Each structure stands twice: as C-alpha cells, then as structure tokens.
Amino acid sequence: xxxxxxxxxxxxxxxxxxxxxxxxxxxxxxxxxxxxxxxxxxxxxxxxxxxxxxxxxxxxxxxxxxxxxxxxxxxxxxxxxxxxxxxxxxxxxxxxxxxxxxxxxxxxxxxxxxxxxxxxxxxxxxxxxxxxxxxxxxxxxxxxxxxxxxxxxxxxxxxxxxxxxxxxxxxxxxxxxxxxxxxxxxxxxxxxxxx
Ligand SMILES: Nc1nc2c(c(=O)[nH]1)N(C=O)[C@@H](CNc1ccc(C(=O)N[C@@H](CCC(=O)O)C(=O)O)cc1)CN2
Ligand SMILES: Nc1ncnc2c1ncn2[C@@H]1O[C@H](COP(=O)(O)OP(=O)(O)OP(=O)(O)O)[C@@H](O)[C@H]1O
Numbered sequence: 001x002x003x004x005x006x007x008x009x010x011x012x013x014x015x016x017x018x019x020x021x022x023x024x025x026x027x028x029x030x031x032x033x034x035x036x037x038x039x040x041x042x043x044x045x046x047x048x049x050x051x052x053x054x055x056x057x058x059x060x061x062x063x064x065x066x067x068x069x070x071x072x073x074x075x076x077x078x079x080x081x082x083x084x085x086x087x088x089x090x091x092x093x094x095x096x097x098x099x100x101x102x103x104x105x106x107x108x109x110x111x112x113x114x115x116x117x118x119x120x121x122x123x124x125x126x127x128x129x130x131x132x133x134x135x136x137x138x139x140x141x142x143x144x145x146x147x148x149x150x151x152x153x154x155x156x157x158x159x160x161x162x163x164x165x166x167x168x169x170x171x172x173x174x175x176x177x178x179x180x181x182x183x184x185x186x187x188x189x190x191x192x193x194x195x
Contacts, residue, residue, distance in 0.1 A: 006173045013141055017132040017167060021060045024164070032164050033063040035187035040067060043126070043183065043190065045158040051077040051125035053092050053157070056101060056109040061130055062162045068098065079119040082110045083147065090147045092119045106143075125157040129181050134161045135172040138180035138193040152179035160185055 040046055052071040057064040071078045072095075079092035083105040093111035095101065104110030129148060131140035140161055142148055152159060161181035165188045174180075184191040 006175050009173045010141060010144060013172070014132055014144060017141065018060075020167070021132060024060070029164075030063075032187040033066075036062055036162050036164075036185055037066050037070075039185050039187070039190055040128075040160065040162065041070065043160065043185070045126045045160065045183065049076060049124075049126040049157070051079055051119065051121070051157075053079045053081075053119075053125055053127040053155075055081055055128065055130050057130070058108065062164070064128065064162075065098075067128065068095075072097065077119070077125075079125075080111050081147070081151075082113055083108075088146050089150055092151075093117060094119055122155045123157070125155075127152070127155060127157060127159045129159055129161040131161055131163055131167075133167040133169055133172070134163045134181065134184060135169050136191075137171075138182070138184055138191075139172045139174045139178055140181065141172055146177065149177045149179050153177070158182045162186075165189070 054064055054067055054071065068078060077094055079094050081090045082093055083090045085105060093113060093116035095111050095116055100112055100116055101109040102112050129140055131142055134140050138161060159181045160183040162185050165186040168186060180193060182193060184193065
C-alpha cells in the first residue's frame with residue numbers, strides 16, 4: 001500500500017469536520033446533546049466511576065455542561081483539563097462547582113489552578129473524550145496537538161468518546177500514539193470496543 005501522510009490527511013479531515021460541526025443546526029444539536037447525555041448516564045462505567053474526567057465544551061462541541069453538573073450533584077469527583085502553557089501536556093484538576101472555572105488556554109474554560117487540587121490518581125475513573133469525529137474502532141480526530149493521546153497513555157481508567165452519529169466515519173488514519181476510546185456514545189447507540 002502507498003505510504004500515506006497521516007498528518008496531512010488528518011489536517012484535511014479536521015477542516016472538513018470542523019466546518020460541518022460549525023454548520024450543524026442549533027436545535028438539532030440541542031436535541032442530540034440531550035440524547036447523548038441520557039445514554040452516557042446509563043453506562044456502568046459512569047455509574048461506578050469515583051472520578052469523572054471531563055472536558056468543558058465550547059460552542060460547537062457536544063455539550064458537556066449537563067454532564068459536569070450531573071457528576072457534581074451525584075457526589076462523584078469531577079476532574080477537568082488544564083493545558084500546561086507552552087507544552088502539549090494537560091493536567092486534570094478537581095472542581096467542586098462550575099464557579100471553579102475561568103477562561104484559560106485556547107478560549108477554553110479551565111479550572112482555577114490556584115484554588116483547585118491537581119488529580120494525581122489516574123488509575124481509575126471514566127474519561128469523556130472530545131473529538132471532531134471518531135471512527136468505528138474508537139479512534140478520534142482532535143485538534144491535533146496530542147493532549148489526549150498523551151494523557152491517555154498515563155490513564156488506566158475507561159474512556160468514552162461522545163459524538164453525533166453523523167460524525168462517526170468508517171476509518172480514520174491513525175498513528176503510533178493514537179489511543180482509541182473504550183466506548184463510543186452517540187445519540188443512537190452505545191458501542192463497546194472490545195480489545
Ligand atoms: N472543550 C475542550 N477542551 C479541551 C480539549 C478539547 O478538545 N475540547 N482538548 C483536546 O485536546 C484539550 C485542549 N486542546 C486544544 C488544542 C488546540 C486548540 C486550538 O488550537 N484551538 C483553536 C485556537 C484557539 C485560540 O488559540 O484562540 C482553534 O480551534 O483554532 C484548542 C484546544 C483540553 N481541553
Ligand atoms: N505520547 C506521545 N508522545 C509523543 N508524541 C505524541 C504522543 N502522543 C501524541 N503525540 C504526537 O502529538 C501529535 C498528535 O496529533 P494527532 O493528530 O494524533 O492529534 P489528535 O489526537 O487529533 O488531537 P488532540 O489529542 O490534540 O485532540 C502527533 O504529532 C503525535 O505524534
């Protein structure tokens with residue numbers, strides 16, 4: 001097979017799916033976000049997680065705010081990402097309320113590191129993964145900085161990709177460092193990727 005340039009291929013897919021995401025109708029998005037939330041809450045990995053590692057969504061991503069609120073109100077530990085400036089690494093910090101968030105890197109809401117505790121136990125829990133799109137094996141296409149690939153290589157809990165069904169493709173190009181989701185949750189289904 002001809003050698004493929006994964007980076008270039010991913011960059012092209014990223015701009016294609018970014019545009020699709022930005023054009024996604026608001027009303028439809030709200031409906032699908034609610035359906036994804038309902039499915040996610042039924043996962044035994046969510047049910048049993050003592051810590052939920054979840055990103056704080058931006059406008060065009062699957063809305064995670066209700067997930068954050070549910071985790072907080074259910075008494076589980078909630079950890080949200082903080083990008084370490086100037087590096088491709090992120091840490092997770094425990095927050096007790098959405099008021100513990102403030103604008104940080106890349107226009108994201110991030111934990112206030114002065115008042116929040118860093119989460120160092122990465123041995124269990126459920127990590128919710130963002131992505132422009134995913135493939136059927138659970139590989140994801142993110143912003144291309146490798147934050148999640150690096151984090152997941154140190155994380156021993158379960159991971160769940162959340163995504164609209166129309167953003168799940170057959171096969172994404174993937175390289176050595178790419179980590180796939182253990183579970184895929186869309187508005188239509190929950191898929192466990194057996195490995
Ligand atoms: N909501 C959310 N939080 C997340 C992620 C994510 O995908 N979504 N991440 C997943 O890795 C990490 C952050 N990774 C990111 C990597 C690059 C860009 C980025 O290039 N964003 C802009 C530029 C914004 C700016 O600098 O003002 C862009 O879209 O062009 C954003 C986040 C951790 N937190
Ligand atoms: N553990 C690692 N050690 C060294 N380099 C890594 C590691 N994980 C990922 N990378 C590098 O980081 C970059 C990640 O690019 P990739 O296109 O896979 O990102 P992505 O998964 O789409 O985005 P993101 O994880 O930022 O949401 C690649 O150049 C990859 O080689």
